[in-house]
Amino acid sequence: MRLYGVTGWKNAGKTTLMERLVAEITGRGFSVSTVKHAHHAFDVDQPGRDSYRHRTAGAREVLVASHARVALMQELRGAPEPPLSDLLARLSPVDLVLVEGYKREGHPKVEAFRAGTGNPLIARDDPTIRAVATDTPLDLDRPVFGLDDIPAIADFILREVGL
Template sequence: MEEAIDSPFPVLGIAAWSGTGKTTLLAQLLPRLREAGLKVGVIKHAHHSFDVDQPGKDSYKLRQAGAAPMLIASRERFAMMQETPNQEEPDLAYLLSLMTIQAPNLVIVEGFKAWPIPKLVLYRAGIGDDSIVSGDWVQAVALSGSAPVSIPPKVKRLDLNDIDAITDWIIEWMNAQPSAAAL
């Protein structure tokens, strides 16, 4: 088993095959976690090129001219863009280190299935391969229907459609983490 990523806050991966509803679930969970008094950061893996900046804007022009990183800020938000040419895949440990200054209570990572972090796996029959529900890092499986394979007793079983139960489990799991005590 690979060694866990060292982090000053609990890190929970949400792992599922494309089309299972990771983003939909997170959009429902985040307001509930915020209502519980938690500051939750999210890191989302993108499998394709993306741009949060727009051609024609000053920040875009400056980034294209070589600013690295480019940080743009207003009184409502800030965003930092950093080019990562020739990088095969994002380095999750580095991305988590960027979250440290924000002092979240929890960081949820969407994607990054192969990284050694505790995971809540989402599974819907007929979407992807059922091997996703097993593995050393799986803490809980939220299912729509019955389990495709035997789930170990140490892994919590949740109903994918019961947002309150999933929220309660995340809070319970987070509070049981050694890094949660330091918050």
């Protein structure tokens, strides 16, 4: 499975970069799936919905299916968070999986970096970061792209994964 990450600190533009890369790469005819890491408890379900009621009643898994989509929610109920490799194994085959977050994993990544956040650049100390997408000039030993140069970033990622 071809895998590439987008990483960076909070408010660096990771989600916007992911969204724009998915649109750009799927627009070129490639199939893309995404994995997003969250550092907080999150809920994709809505209170009052049947699936929410099933889950809060104690179900470990709730699968909701319709003609338009399938969603599987799994409650860990105190079990450890599954590693990225286990999550990737659950995905259907696609041309490329883009991963948001998981900055400590060993897959190749592009770092989203905004100077105004005041956070340090991760790339200087992390060889898994192969390029940086930024809003400020940087002097680095790897490619630096403008945050809005989505076609060039997509070209770089596709070359890196052999597509």
